[in-house]
């Protein structure tokens with residue numbers, strides 16, 4: 233038994249202190265018993281030496297987050313799992329295991345692979361930063377592998393480790409591994425998962441799980457454990473837009489009124505202005521109270537109680553948010569719903585929806601389409617069956633605060649509860665407010681088109697998508713977009729080019745370059761592009777689109793993998809030096825305002841699908857880079 237685990241018995245406080253500053257990675261393991269999952273987890277825990285005793289420390293961590301026993305360890309959490317489940321009286325079959333190495337602490341959400349797996353998987357994946365997806369080297373990528381990957385992508389997991397297990401049963405064959413790796417990498421790219429690593433291993437023999445072993449000399453990459461210890465997952469958190477869903481109003485006496493909850497996003501400091509949603513009332517943070525004394529600043533996922541400088545009305549289910557980037561407040565939303573019950577999801581039926589700390593009755597007004605996880609095609613359906621995934625319009629009985637899931641997962645996801653059985657029957661990820669989708673509230677019923685996107689695209693023999701070129705003025709978007717479209721045309725693909733410069737003369741002629749007008753311009757371009765995608769076309773868009781939020785909004789309108797963001801990167805000096813349209817000179821002379829890179833920022837994409845450097849590369853090289861990315865994503869043959 234290791235030194236650290238001895239400490240648990242002799243001096244728990246010292247043990248916890250030692251581990252306090254190590255960063256924590258939550259991950260999920262996906263795969264079935266047949267894929268060797270139990271052996272894999274056993275091997276991971278066994279070879280990393282620190283086994284089950286450490287669960288105590290995990291419980292201690294969850295206790296401070298969710299528990300009710302103050303500084304003491306809430307042992308009930310050991311048996312009960314997560315608080316949100318406990319509150320609903322739902323038992324979901326997810327085992328949370330804890331272990332740690334010298335470099336990191338880990339929580340594994342282990343979900344059984346039986347037929348109800350989607351429910352378990354979605355629950356486990358909803359708090360995970362990374363997924364380990366197991367495949368059996370003898371069978372390779374299966375339907376279930378694709379389904380798991382799709383759900384991981386939906387839930388915003390950005391790091392996937394594909395564990396190609398049972399290499400011993402294929403004679404440690406390099407070719408077998410490489411074929412699986414290539415097939416999977418291509419599929420994951422189509423889903424838009426940015427970070428995918430594949431490791432050949434044998435959980436049974438131990439090779440490449442924690443220790444390298446001796447059977448795979450041709451593999452010189454990291455072991456699975458090395459990847460788990462080093463994957464950089466912290467940057468995935470949203471620390472900008474404050475969201476504090478209020479779990480409880482704490483009122484021990486007349487002179488104290490605090491709002492307690494777990495920070496879902498953003499940071500909070502005393503003195504910060506906050507807006508309470510849905511009311512819209514504003515106040516400032518007076519104190520951030522915790523069991524260990526007042527804080528100067530708090531980050532997610534800390535549990536805090538804040539007090540405000542004004543007596544405004546805030547209750548459970550409300551969200552305290554940043555006034556500059558507040559959550560959407562609406563009573564209709566579009567969401568991708570993973571259905572987890574035998575009884576199908578039926579439009580028109582009443583369910584309860586638990587979103588953040590709010591629970592409201594709701595109906596699914598309609599199912600826009602069901603998504604085939606194998607082909608990623610859309611199908612028109614009247615209901616969703618067990619394990620199926622669909623994009624749905626949800627009508628809530630009250631206006632509640634929420635966010636798109638890919639911006640803030642905690643306030644962008646919900647569970648669907650059957651009102652009779654109180655079982656969780658679905659999990660939803662918000663794509664956007666439905667009124668946003670419609671532009672404005674309208675009574676006009678939607679018309680269902682007889683022909684589907686799949687049919688239209690099928691006729692053209694291609695996979696439609698949006699290729700979105702963003703970059704400073706003069707960086708090369710228009711030139712590149714035209715060259716790209718010509719290359720596509722020559723290869724026989726059907727495409728269209730939407731250049732903002734033209735849109736501004738027609739569709740957006742009424743808009744200026746203010747923050748809101750840019751958002752509206754991009755919404756119109758996105759709406760048009762989505763129609764072209766629906767028509768089966770590869771749609772190239774060239775738009776300055778300097779704000780990340782606006783680009784994220786476009787990404788959200790299409791399926792995972794259908795939005796390919798290209799950062800057309802050039803230094804501001806290079807753009808200024810060329811100044812083809814004289815815009816920079818006019819901005820310097822004060823004749824125009826709001827030019828990105830001059831008097832407003834350009835928010836460069838953090839993880840674009842493609843980055844081209846138009847200062848260093850010639851046009852042809854940049855075009856080739858984009859074509860390669862499209863090939864890798866299965867858009868081009």
Ligand SMILES: Nc1ncnc2c1ncn2[C@@H]1O[C@H](COP(=O)(O)OS(=O)(=O)O)[C@@H](OP(=O)(O)O)[C@H]1O
Nearest residue numbers: 705706732733745750753775776777824825826827
């Ligand atoms: N502030 C300001 N004032 C005057 N003109 C401006 C301003 N910002 C942009 N432009 C010009 O408008 C072109 C299209 O901009 P976009 O529609 O792509 O901008 S945005 O996406 O809506 O942010 C844009 O095209 P490109 O130069 O090709 O980027 C510019 O020519």
Ligand SMILES: Nc1ncnc2c1ncn2[C@@H]1O[C@H](COP(=O)(O)OP(=O)(O)O)[C@@H](O)[C@H]1O
Nearest residue numbers: 705706707708709710711712846849850851854
């Ligand atoms: N790799 C490249 N990709 C695109 N444009 C390039 C590249 N290298 C040089 N250029 C030149 O940069 C200029 C970019 O202008 P333009 O396409 O109008 O930019 P934007 O549309 O971003 O304002 C053009 O003169 C183009 O020929």
